[in-house]
Each structure stands twice: as structure tokens, then as C-alpha cells.
Amino acid sequence: MINKQSNVYTIVYISVMVIVVGAVLAITAMALKDRQQENVQADKKSQILQAVHIATDRQSVIADFEKYIVDQLVVNNKGEQIDGTAFDIDVATEAKKPVDERKLPVYICELPDAGTKYIIPLAGMGLWGPIWGYVAFDADGSTIYGAFFDHQGETPGLGAEITKSAFTDQFNGRQVFKGTNFYPIEVVKAGQKPMNPEVDYVDGVSGGTITSKGVGAMFDNCLSPYRAWLEKAGAKKGISANFEILKAGEGKTANQIRRLTADDVQVADNPGALTQLAATISEVDEVSADAAAAADRTLAAKVTAATDRK
Amino acid sequence: MADKISNKQVFFNPFSKDNPVIVQVLGICSCLAVTAKLEPALVMGISVIAVLAFSNVIISLIRNTIPTNIRIIVQLVVVAALVIVVNQLLLAYAYDVSKQLSVFIGLIITNCILMGRLEAFAMGNKPWPSFLDGVGNGIGYAIILIIVGFFRELLGSGTLMNVQVIPPSLYEQGYVNNGLMILPPMALIVVACIIWVHRAYNKDLQEK
Numbered sequence: 001m002i003n004k005q006s007n008v009y010t011i012v013y014i015s016v017m018v019i020v021v022g023a024v025l026a027i028t029a030m031a032l033k034d035r036q037q038e039n040v041q042a043d044k045k046s047q048i049l050q051a052v053h054i055a056t057d058r059q060s061v062i063a064d065f066e067k068y069i070v071d072q073l074v075v076n077n078k079g080e081q082i083d084g085t086a087f088d089i090d091v092a093t094e095a096k097k098p099v100d101e102r103k104l105p106v107y108i109c110e111l112p113d114a115g116t117k118y119i120i121p122l123a124g125m126g127l128w129g130p131i132w133g134y135v136a137f138d139a140d141g142s143t144i145y146g147a148f149f150d151h152q153g154e155t156p157g158l159g160a161e162i163t164k165s166a167f168t169d170q171f172n173g174r175q176v177f178k179g180t181n182f183y184p185i186e187v188v189k190a191g192q193k194p195m196n197p198e199v200d201y202v203d204g205v206s207g208g209t210i211t212s213k214g215v216g217a218m219f220d221n222c223l224s225p226y227r228a229w230l231e232k233a234g235a236k237k238g239i240s241a242n243f244e245i246l247k248a249g250e251g252k253t254a255n256q257i258r259r260l261t262a263d264d265v266q267v268a269d270n271p272g273a274l275t276q277l278a279a280t281i282s283e284v285d286e287v288s289a290d291a292a293a294a295a296d297r298t299l300a301a302k303v304t305a306a307t308d309r310k
Numbered sequence: 311m312a313d314k315i316s317n318k319q320v321f322f323n324p325f326s327k328d329n330p331v332i333v334q335v336l337g338i339c340s341c342l343a344v345t346a347k348l349e350p351a352l353v354m355g356i357s358v359i360a361v362l363a364f365s366n367v368i369i370s371l372i373r374n375t376i377p378t379n380i381r382i383i384v385q386l387v388v389v390a391a392l393v394i395v396v397n398q399l400l401l402a403y404a405y406d407v408s409k410q411l412s413v414f415i416g417l418i419i420t421n422c423i424l425m426g427r428l429e430a431f432a433m434g435n436k437p438w439p440s441f442l443d444g445v446g447n448g449i450g451y452a453i454i455l456i457i458v459g460f461f462r463e464l465l466g467s468g469t470l471m472n473v474q475v476i477p478p479s480l481y482e483q484g485y486v487n488n489g490l491m492i493l494p495p496m497a498l499i500v501v502a503c504i505i506w507v508h509r510a511y512n513k514d515l516q517e518k
Contacts, residue, residue, distance in 0.1 A: 010377045017384060021391045028395050032402040039405040058405075156346035157467055157492035207489055 079228030124218025141234030159211030351459030355452025366444035466491030
């Protein structure tokens with residue numbers, strides 16, 4: 001009979017146990033890895049869709065994602081498109097990098113009844129661990145269409161309430177651009193107002209102050225780098241809006257025209273569209289003669305520049 | 311000695327007379343953490359039943375080979391491995407549930423009930439009674455979790471399983487959810503109330 005109290009027995013026993021347990025765990029992890037990966041991705045897709053108020057289940061999420069998300073871009077903080085796969089970017093890691101090194105994913109969503117939406121991922125810290133979310137903007141690049149938040153381990157009933165519609169619905173319709181100023185939404189204690197009255201804000205969760213502050217910080221940190229891109233995206237929408245306004249001949253549009261022409265030539269990637277816009281503006285130049293003329297000149301110059309570059 | 315307790319007693323005693331939470335006062339920590347809502351309390355209860363039953367069986371099977379001086383380590387390794395397997399299975403087959411429980415699944419490892427039952431029962435009994443003991447204690451733990459979760463969610467959030475049960479008309483008349491119920495201290499107080507009621511009915515458990 002072996003002496004069970006001997007050191008040799010103990011060491012052999014523990015070694016065998018460690019090897020057996022290690023092998024069992026490794027096999028389990030490997031066998032389930034694909035399924036888990038699928039779940040993680042399906043879950044991410046369903047979260048993205050929840051930002052635009054589409055509820056899906058595990059079965060239909062992949063089909064729905066294909067259907068509504070028409071494009072995925074990666075941009076930098078100057079608003080230029082860069083290489084990369086938006087879906088594979090780890091937003092939490094990016095959020096810790098300096099602003100000008102970040103890769104910023106954007107999901108472009110086409111809704112049959114509500115038009116184009118831009119979905120931007122967010123990542124930050126709550127009280128106990130990471131929090132993250134997705135925020136969907138209207139085509140103007142400023143108005144929030146919907147928001148979705150999730151967390152790893154916030155207190156149920158307190159910080160965890162950020163996932164509830166009572167909190168997320170507050171974001172709907174808030175704007176991040178006030179004139180030319182960019183203010184990521186602030187989260188304040190219920191009943192209070194932010195220091196700057198111009199800023200759009202939402203009420204935090206009572207009893208979940210640190211988590212709420214985390215949401216505010218997350219907006220500040222993750223949304224700010226998108227400013228340039230959102231401006232451009234909004235300006236693109238601005239062109240078609242200006243078409244409408246100019247055609248309708250409503251009011252002075254000098255400022256709107258200046259804004260879209262004062263930006264750079266990437267406002268419209270397509271020189272043809274610019275020519276067309278220039279033509280339209282001269283057609284209706286009686287609406288705001290000098291602005292249109294100025295716009296016309298700037299656009300013409302830019303069209304030339306863009307054509308030269310090609 | 312162990313043979314004198316019938317399997318039936320092994321299984322049913324932990325429900326009330328020998329309840330792990332309110333009589334042995336084990337596993338209080340997770341009782342505070344996961345009971346703000348009923349649903350995580352329920353899933354936590356089920357997970358503990360599973361882990362406790364299997365770790366009891368495994369330890370009972372190898373009980374005669376374990377060197378006495380490292381038996382706690384062996385127990386810990388078995389429990390930890392099982393918890394990881396359960397977590398992996400949940401991630402693969404019940405992703406939403408696993409997301410909800412998040413860190414608490416990992417915390418099963420530190421649940422005193424597991425170590426308590428392994429050390430007190432599985433080390434000295436055959437696999438089948440050990441299995442019953444594990445399931446019984448797991449259920450005893452789950453019952454308390456569910457009772458606490460029920461009261462905390464009902465009074466703290468006005469919901470049960472995330473379904474609104476307190477009618478909106480009551481709120482209009484000035485009823486307010488008790489925010490204190492959501493905070494951990496109230497779990498302790500609810501547990502204390504359960505112990506109080508329980509002892510009032512089981513006079514033999516009252517300390518002199």
C-alpha cells in the first residue's frame with residue numbers, strides 16, 4: 001500500500017491532478033470556442049441593431065444585420081476613411097489610445113421608414129467594470145436617433161439601469177452640434193443642469209451616479225474623435241437639404257451655403273454632384289444672390305481641384 | 311455514523327432544518343450580491359446546485375486518494391474547474407444568461423457552501439449520498455435566494471422577473487419604490503427576517 005501522507009505521493013498526486021484538470025479545461029474551451037465566438041458576434045450585432053430600435057432574436061439577428069447595416073467604415077479623427085474592418089475593431093482598446101491614433105468604426109444603417117442612420121460604438125468604465133454602447137445618429141450627423149448601453153457588472157437596480165429604456169430613450173432627439181460647436185451629450189444628476197446651458201443633457205440614474213458619470217465620460221471620450229466625420233456626414237445631408245431650401249426659395253440660406261462650401265472638397269466625394277449643386281445654386285441665385293455666387297465660385301474651384309487631383 | 315442518516319434526510323434536511331444560508335449561515339456574500347432581482351437569483355441558484363452536486367460527487371469518488379494535507383487545495387481545484395466548465399457552457403449555450411450573471415458565476419468558487427459541503431460531507435461519504443447532499447444544499451441555498459430576490463425586486467423595483475407587477479395606478483397615488491431594497495444591506499436584513507421567522511417556527515434551533 002502506498003503511503004498517502006508521503007511527500008512523493010502528494011507531489012505526484014497534485015501534478016497528475018493539474019494535468020488532468022488543465023486538459024479538461026483546454027478541451028472544453030476549444031470545443032466550445034466557435035460557438036462562443038458566434039454568440040459574441042451575434043450579440044454584438046443585436047446590440048448594434050438595438051441602437052436603431054430594432055429588436056431581434058438569436059435566430060434572425062444575422063439576417064437582420066445584413067439587411068439593415070448597409071456599410072461599415074473605419075475613419076480617423078480627421079474624418080478620413082482608413083483601411084480596416086469596422087466589426088473587428090475592439091472599441092474598448094481604441095478608446096484608451098491617443099485621439100489621433102484611434103481607428104473609429106462607423107456602421108451605416110438604412111431603415112426603410114426612417115432613412116440613413118450612422119451608428120457609432122462607445123466604450124468606457126462604469127463603477128465595477130466596463131460599460132459600452134452604441135449611439136445612432138440621423139443623417140444630419142447631429143441628432144441622436146437611438147442609444148443602447150450595456151455593462152459587465154454594474155449594480156442591478158442602480159447602475160445597471162442604464163440599459164433600460166427609461167434611461168436610453170432620453171437620448172433620442174438630442175443634438176451634439178449646436179451651431180458649429182460640438183458637445184457630446186452630458187449626463188447630469190436628475191434635476192440638475194449642465195454648466196453650459198447650450199449643451200444637450202440627459203438625467204443620470206438615481207443611485208447610479210458613478211455609472212451615469214461613466215456614460216457621460218464615455219460620450220465625451222468616444223464621440224469627440226468623430227466630430228470631423230459627423231460634420232462631413234451632416235454636410236452631405238446638408239447639400240440635399242440646401243437643394244430643397246433653395247428650390248423652395250425659402251428665406252436666406254447664405255449661412256447654410258457658406259457652411260457647406262467653406263468645408264473642404266471631400267464634402268462630396270463625387271465631383272459630378274458638386275457640378276450639379278453649383279448648377280442648381282446658380283439657377284436659384286435670386287434666393288440669395290451673393291451667397292449663391294460665392295458658393296458657385298468656391299464650388300467651381302473645388303470641382304476643378306477635385307478633377308485635377310483624380 | 312454517516313450511515314444513520316437516511317438519504318431522504320440528506321436530501322431534505324438542507325431545505326429547512328439544516329439550511330445552508332439561514333442555519334449554517336454560509337454563502338451570505340453571494341446572497342447579497344445577486345438578489346436585487348429575481349432572475350439572476352434564480353440562475354445563480356441553479357448554477358450552484360449544478361456545481362455543488364458535481365463537485366460533491368467528484369470529491370466523493372476520489373476521497374480515498376486525496377492526501378490529507380492538500381485536501382483543501384484539491385477541493386478548490388475541482389470546484390474551480392467545474393465553475394469554469396459551467397461558465398464556458400453557459401457562454402456557448404445560454405449566452406444571455408451568462409451575460410447577466412457575469413462575474414457572479416466566477417464567484418461560485420468562493421461560495422462557502424461548496425467548501426463547507428465538500429469538507430463536511432463529500433470527504434466522508436459515498437458518491438450517491440454526496441450527490442443528494444449537493445443537490446439538497448443547492449436547493450436550500452436557491453430557496454433563500456429566491457425569497458430574498460422576490461422581496462427585493464418587488465419592493466425595490468416594483469417588478470418580478472422584470473415584469474411590472476405593482477400597478478401604475480398605485481404610483482399615481484404616491485407609492486414610491488423603496489430604493490433601499492436594492493442596496494446590499496437590505497439583503498442582509500431580509501435574510502435576518504427569514505431567519506427570525508424560521509426560528510420562530512423551529513424552536514429547537516433557537517440558541518439558549
